[in-house]
Amino acid sequence: MWVVGILVATWSLLPVYYALVVSFAAEGTIPMHLGLPSEFTLFNWTDVIFGGGMGQLSVMISEPIWPYMESSLVVAACVSVVTLGIVLPAAYTFSRYKNRTSQVMMISLLFFRMIPVIAMAIPIYFLMRTLGVWGSWEGLVFAELIYTVPLGAWLMKGYFDMLPIEVEESALIDGASRFTIFRRIVLPLSKPGVVVCIMFTFLISYIEYLFASSLLRGTAATMPVRMGLFMNPHMILWRPLMATALLSTVPMIILFLFLQRHLVRGLTFGAVKQ
Amino acid sequence: MLVPIAVVMLVIFIYPLVETFRLSFYEFKAGRGIVFVGTDNFEDLFSDPVFYWTIVRNFIYMVGVVAANFALGMGFALLTYKPFKGVSVLRTIILLPMLFIPAAAAVIWALLYDPNLGLINHIIESVGLQEVAFLGRSSTAMAAVMVTDVWGWTPFVYLILLAGLHGLPVAPFEAAEIDGASSFQKFRRLTIPMLRPVMMIAVLIKAIDTFRAFDYVWIMTGGGPGEASMILSPLAYRAAFTEVQFGHGSAIAVVFFLLSLTLTVAFLYVYLRGGEGGR
Numbered sequence: 310m311w312v313v314g315i316l317v318a319t320w321s322l323l324p325v326y327y328a329l330v331v332s333f334a335a336e337g338t339i340p341m342h343l344g345l346p347s348e349f350t351l352f353n354w355t356d357v358i359f360g361g362g363m364g365q366l367s368v369m370i371s372e373p374i375w376p377y378m379e380s381s382l383v384v385a386a387c388v389s390v391v392t393l394g395i396v397l398p399a400a401y402t403f404s405r406y407k408n409r410t411s412q413v414m415m416i417s418l419l420f421f422r423m424i425p426v427i428a429m430a431i432p433i434y435f436l437m438r439t440l441g442v443w444g445s446w447e448g449l450v451f452a453e454l455i456y457t458v459p460l461g462a463w464l465m466k467g468y469f470d471m472l473p474i475e476v477e478e479s480a481l482i483d484g485a486s487r488f489t490i491f492r493r494i495v496l497p498l499s500k501p502g503v504v505v506c507i508m509f510t511f512l513i514s515y516i517e518y519l520f521a522s523s524l525l526r527g528t529a530a531t532m533p534v535r536m537g538l539f540m541n542p543h544m545i546l547w548r549p550l551m552a553t554a555l556l557s558t559v560p561m562i563i564l565f566l567f568l569q570r571h572l573v574r575g576l577t578f579g580a581v582k583q
Numbered sequence: 584m585l586v587p588i589a590v591v592m593l594v595i596f597i598y599p600l601v602e603t604f605r606l607s608f609y610e611f612k613a614g615r616g617i618v619f620v621g622t623d624n625f626e627d628l629f630s631d632p633v634f635y636w637t638i639v640r641n642f643i644y645m646v647g648v649v650a651a652n653f654a655l656g657m658g659f660a661l662l663t664y665k666p667f668k669g670v671s672v673l674r675t676i677i678l679l680p681m682l683f684i685p686a687a688a689a690v691i692w693a694l695l696y697d698p699n700l701g702l703i704n705h706i707i708e709s710v711g712l713q714e715v716a717f718l719g720r721s722s723t724a725m726a727a728v729m730v731t732d733v734w735g736w737t738p739f740v741y742l743i744l745l746a747g748l749h750g751l752p753v754a755p756f757e758a759a760e761i762d763g764a765s766s767f768q769k770f771r772r773l774t775i776p777m778l779r780p781v782m783m784i785a786v787l788i789k790a791i792d793t794f795r796a797f798d799y800v801w802i803m804t805g806g807g808p809g810e811a812s813m814i815l816s817p818l819a820y821r822a823a824f825t826e827v828q829f830g831h832g833s834a835i836a837v838v839f840f841l842l843s844l845t846l847t848v849a850f851l852y853v854y855l856r857g858g859e860g861g862r
Contacts, residue, residue, distance in 0.1 A: 318676045327702045328691045399588035421596045423847045425795035427819045428840040432602035516684040518798040523824050533686035537802050554687035561682045
């Protein structure tokens with residue numbers, strides 16, 4: 310039993326441990342076997358955080374991490390807000406009016422969730438060029454909706470389904486409009502659902518790579534793209550790269566601390582309740 | 584209230600899909616812009632054995648990764664669903680790879696595989712064997728990428744299965760206990776059948792996402808060496824965005840789209856039939 314536990318822990322932890330060790334290893338000292346490097350340094354981390362140190366190799370890689378982290382966070386935050394604005398009224402309608410239109414749209418969204426993103430990526434690229442937003446955040450925010458709108462709509466519809474409908478009915482009888490009901494009754498009651506929706510859309514756009522790498526250039530690039538840039542076939546700067554990879558987990562750690570209880574529902578499109 | 588979502592669906596899904604189909608009959612030619620080429624792109628694809636191999640690899644990639652994900656996720660879930668001393672620590676450790684976004688997991692494993700700095704090669708050398716450039720050899724590159732994908736996404740499958748195990752009713756297990764069933768019998772006759780819906784959801788979602796996998800392959804090998812680890816998403820991406828052959832890329836995307844459509848319908852069929860009770 311203990312042996313199995315240790316094997317499992319090794320599988321999960323060893324890559325992380327090694328990345329950590331290499332990120333602290335001084336140039337030229339290679340951590341051999343499982344031991345620690347002969348010489349520790351903080352330079353890899355300070356280079357990544359404040360920039361510099363690798364300037365002769367590539368302009369982009371010598372830049373500080375913050376602009377890229379900022380892009381990632383700004384894009385993810387904007388995607389969350391835009392997704393919510395689109396998804397909330399739609400999911401409420403799906404939940405309260407279970408007619409043909411609602412069903413067709415729900416099924417279409419599920420279908421769009423399943424097709425390969427690359428089947429949309431090429432025209433999206435041309436669209437962004439035509440609109441003049443290629444290379445900037447706005448275009449990427451728009452493209453990320455491909456992932457977040459289907460998930461958000463299904464997730465929020467699931468939450469609205471769980472709300473007691475009696476309150477809304479009595480408000481309707483009292484003469485409240487649908488919009489008032491939505492704003493005054495439904496939204497306050499579904500606050501936990503909205504929070505989960507925000508976090509998941511944030512998560513999805515934070516980890517996204519395909520659109521981020523085809524639509525962004527320069528310092529507007531996001532964290533995944535920056536890590537991809539390190540993978541230069543001629544020379545990979547492993548030490549700062551490991552520091553970058555470890556730093557990229559910081560927003561994830563914060564998100565998961567909040568999400569814990571709701572992870573399964575979000576990951577399964579609302580199909581498995583925890 | 585459905586107008587915004589309808590507009591969005593039109594602009595980000597329907598228009599690009601139609602446009603991808605249209606573009607697959609065109610090609611970008613230097614100096615001449617975008618030219619109509621008829622079915623040339625498709626003829627090129629289907630006369631190229633490399634393309635068929637890419638489709639085959641795409642299936643191997645999906646089946647291999649999903650099977651390993653499921654086996655590990657299920658094993659880990661069975662190991663940790665009953666409380667014992669230190670179980671919450673072990674659960675957290677199992678979930679840890681989830682914190683690493685695919686790009687981060689890709690670069691960390693690329694380091695592990697590295698012939699000079701990599702941990703795996705240190706271990707191989709320390710037992711006296713020849714070092715292996717896992718990502719640089721055509722016989723190992725794809726398997727190496729698949730292992731990374733498995734590492735990164737097993738926590739996802741694990742979480743779903745763990746939630747499923749915790750959601751099972753207790754009464755049948757107590758009854759079986761009284762009747763003197765062995766733990767293997769309980770597992771076979773109770774756990775597996777009752778967990779089936781959750782297992783299917785986990786496998787379904789993972790299979791659909793793995794079928795269109797992109798990040799790990801693109802960052803770790805770019806499909807190489809040669810085409811040894813190339814699958815469909817990066818192939819279409821490379822054609823369109825690296826080689827600037829938008830028509831060729833679109834044609835790949837169209838074939839890919841039709842393949843995944845077939846697969847989705849097949850999955851849904853199995854899923855709905857499995858949901859009707861079965862065994």
